[in-house]
Amino acid sequence: MRIVVTVKYVPDISTDRGFEDCRVRRTPEEGTLNELDENAVEAALQLVEAAGEGEVVAVTVAPPEGDPALRKAFQLGVERGIRVSDDVLAGADYFGTATALAAAVRKLESEGPVDLVVTGMAALDGLGSVVPTLLAAELGRPALTLAKKVSVSDGVLSVTREHDDVTEELTAPLPAVLSVTDTANQPRLPNFKRIMAARAKQVETWTASDIGLDAPVARTRTLSAGRRPERPEVELVTDKGEGGKALAAYLIKNDLV
Amino acid sequence: MTNRTVLVLLDPATEIRTSVLELLTIARGLGTVEAVALEAPGLDVLAQLEAYGVQTVHQAEFSDAAGHVVTGDERHLPPVVAAGLAAALRRTDADMVLLPSSFAAKEAAALTARELGAGLIVDAAGVSEGDDGRIVGSKRVFAGSWDTACEVTTDVAVLTVRANAVVPAPAGAPVNTQTEPLPVEVPNLGMTLASREVKTRSGDRPPLDEAAIVVAGGRGTDGDFAPVTELADALGAAVGASRDAVFEGWWDTYIGQTGVTIAPRVYIGAGISGAPHHRGGMQASQRIVAVNSDPEAPILEICDFAVIGELADVLPQAAEEIRRHKG
Ligand SMILES: Cc1cc2nc3c(=O)[nH]c(=O)nc-3n(C[C@H](O)[C@H](O)[C@H](O)COP(=O)(O)OP(=O)(O)OC[C@H]3O[C@@H](n4cnc5c(N)ncnc54)[C@H](O)[C@@H]3O)c2cc1C
Numbered sequence: 116m117r118i119v120v121t122v123k124y125v126p127d128i129s130t131d132r133g134f135e136d137c138r139v140r141r142t143p144e145e146g147t148l149n150e151l152d153e154n155a156v157e158a159a160l161q162l163v164e165a166a167g168e169g170e171v172v173a174v175t176v177a178p179p180e181g182d183p184a185l186r187k188a189f190q191l192g193v194e195r196g197i198r199v200s201d202d203v204l205a206g207a208d209y210f211g212t213a214t215a216l217a218a219a220v221r222k223l224e225s226e227g228p229v230d231l232v233v234t235g236m237a238a239l240d241g242l243g244s245v246v247p248t249l250l251a252a253e254l255g256r257p258a259l260t261l262a263k264k265v266s267v268s269d270g271v272l273s274v275t276r277e278h279d280d281v282t283e284e285l286t287a288p289l290p291a292v293l294s295v296t297d298t299a300n301q302p303r304l305p306n307f308k309r310i311m312a313a314r315a316k317q318v319e320t321w322t323a324s325d326i327g328l329d330a331p332v333a334r335t336r337t338l339s340a341g342r343r344p345e346r347p348e349v350e351l352v353t354d355k356g357e358g359g360k361a362l363a364a365y366l367i368k369n370d371l372v
Numbered sequence: 373m374t375n376r377t378v379l380v381l382l383d384p385a386t387e388i389r390t391s392v393l394e395l396l397t398i399a400r401g402l403g404t405v406e407a408v409a410l411e412a413p414g415l416d417v418l419a420q421l422e423a424y425g426v427q428t429v430h431q432a433e434f435s436d437a438a439g440h441v442v443t444g445d446e447r448h449l450p451p452v453v454a455a456g457l458a459a460a461l462r463r464t465d466a467d468m469v470l471l472p473s474s475f476a477a478k479e480a481a482a483l484t485a486r487e488l489g490a491g492l493i494v495d496a497a498g499v500s501e502g503d504d505g506r507i508v509g510s511k512r513v514f515a516g517s518w519d520t521a522c523e524v525t526t527d528v529a530v531l532t533v534r535a536n537a538v539v540p541a542p543a544g545a546p547v548n549t550q551t552e553p554l555p556v557e558v559p560n561l562g563m564t565l566a567s568r569e570v571k572t573r574s575g576d577r578p579p580l581d582e583a584a585i586v587v588a589g590g591r592g593t594d595g596d597f598a599p600v601t602e603l604a605d606a607l608g609a610a611v612g613a614s615r616d617a618v619f620e621g622w623w624d625t626y627i628g629q630t631g632v633t634i635a636p637r638v639y640i641g642a643g644i645s646g647a648p649h650h651r652g653g654m655q656a657s658q659r660i661v662a663v664n665s666d667p668e669a670p671i672l673e674i675c676d677f678a679v680i681g682e683l684a685d686v687l688p689q690a691a692e693e694i695r696r697h698k699g
């Protein structure tokens with residue numbers, strides 16, 4: 116089984132995230148592999164392990180600063196890491212990203228079949244949750260998204276998917292695109308052996324022309340990005356028997372009842 | 373303002389959700405409002421559409437490539453919804469499509485925009501018209517710490533709008549809503565929907581993603597949600613939880629980055645520490661209130677009001693006061 120997993124480098128959600136010139140500020144100190152893509156990597160590794168043979172290839176669309184996402188994927192046991200980087204991709208929107216990922220998958224397919232593409236449920240910077248479905252449409256493959264349970268048998272992918280207030284069971288013959296939620300699995304930790312093995316690995320870089328990609332045209336433009344004013348100082352009440360009354364009074368005073 | 377036509381997705385069409393009334397209110401501010409339904413709208417739904425000024429409902433009638441009628445659950449799958457919206461847009465020559473910000477609707481929105489070559493904004497907290505007449509969506513990002521404005525540069529705009537973006541308001545005068553059948557061919561899905569189950573929305577409490585007031589419980593409840601639900605019911609609020617509380621089996625739906633994203637008028641978190649993952653789903657709330665026994669809990673950094681104390685004491689007392697106030 117040959118699986119491509121898509122990974123993104125995002126600002127760590129526990130740091131003070133922000134914008135610079137209407138673009139998300141990405142610094143090496145604050146960046147990390149999108150936590151939800153660890154679930155994607157885990158799902159891919161487990162499926163290859165269950166199949167008994169195969170390869171997991173990680174792909175990211177990012178400038179060179181995005182390499183730590185691939186390095187982390189190496190440490191988790193991913194064999195190859197590819198970064199699609201090109202000036203024409205700077206400022207790409209969801210469609211540009213999905214098109215670039217699809218072109219990379221097609222290029223990998225020219226080397227040998229890709230049975231499955233696995234993605235995270237959302238990139239924690241933009242929280243779009245739309246790239247997986249767009250990538251699937253681009254590849255002409257079914258999208259089984261937001262899976263919390265995954266299995267493959269006899270070349271058929273089955274998932275239980277939970278979203279909003281709906282639970283669905285879906286099946287599709289491979290090849291397909293799968294996105295997994297944070298409850299689908301428990302990502303493994305890098306161990307010493309894998310960390311050492313990861314050191315020897317090189318990130319491969321592909322340009323737009325390497326993968327036959329035309330410059331995407333963004334369909335949206337960020338006009339402004341500004342930090343919101345700090346919330347006013349918190350009004351603190353220590354409960355000495357009247358805390359509930361104080362809470363009720365606050366809600367009533369602010370017309371919230 | 374212009375002669376813009378705005379399509380609003382009505383899914384399900386058997387009941388009207390507050391999120392849809394909000395979308396209709398936004399749409400009316402931007403132009404002529406038409407709705408797209410995937411099934412026959414119920415009678416009281418139609419009455420609401422009339423009150424909210426919806427001129428036309430395009431009721432999709434799905435068939436497969438061989439011409440067989442499709443009426444199953446697959447009508448709600450994103451590629452099918454997108455086919456319906458794209459067909460409606462082509463027929464009406466509309467300029468804009470509005471959907472709620474659920475996971476399924478975001479996927480449908482993305483596929484619709486892809487099909488139409490339209491620009492997409494997900495999770496908008498507001499929609500307006502820019503100086504040059506282009507559609508601008510405002511978004512609150514990074515757990516509510518930044519405001520951004522994003523312009524759609526294509527002629528057609530597709531937006532998903534977060535709940536509580538506006539207060540729903542009916543039109544000045546009701547209209548006579550026309551229902552028109554809309555033939556739609558279901559695309560080849562390449563997958564099979566083996567089952568679909570919709571959680572029944574518990575009758576008395578408003579749904580979490582749409583409620584104006586939310587009371588949420590965390591690990592600090594130690595498994596007893598009675599004080600949380602008591603306060604919620606006194607306020608007519610929805611009930612939510614932290615992911616830890618859901619993993620413990622104490623409640624069924626959690627708020628947060630990977631759970632439900634909410635932006636109510638007031639969020640009350642009891643026994644919740646305010647981890648970054650949780651904040652990501654509630655920090656856009658207009659007011660944030662906490663009840664926590666720890667004066668150092670991180671949630672206090674983002675609160676407007678907090679009571680330091682035992683939630684089992686504080687919440688029932690607050691509920692009692694509120695019931696008294698309401699008479
Ligand atoms: C990939 C990933 C995604 C995640 N996504 C989400 C998400 O979407 N949503 C989410 O919520 N979490 C999410 N989490 C989990 C998150 O990181 C936290 O672990 C979780 O939110 C903590 O839940 P809590 O606040 O209930 O528990 P705790 O952090 O244990 O906090 C309990 C709080 O209760 C207080 N308390 C204790 N006893 C009392 C009492 N008697 N009265 C009053 N207060 C009391 C304590 O002081 C403490 O502040 C995610 C984690 C991961 C790894």
Ligand SMILES: Nc1ncnc2c1ncn2[C@@H]1O[C@H](COP(=O)(O)O)[C@@H](O)[C@H]1O
Pocket residue numbers: 121122123149151152155174175176177212216233234235236237238239241242243244245246247
């Ligand atoms: N630039 C990118 N490079 C690689 N994968 C991406 C990129 N953007 C999004 N993805 C993948 O798509 C998933 C959903 O992203 P999004 O739709 O942006 O929330 C992520 O979890 C990633 O697996």
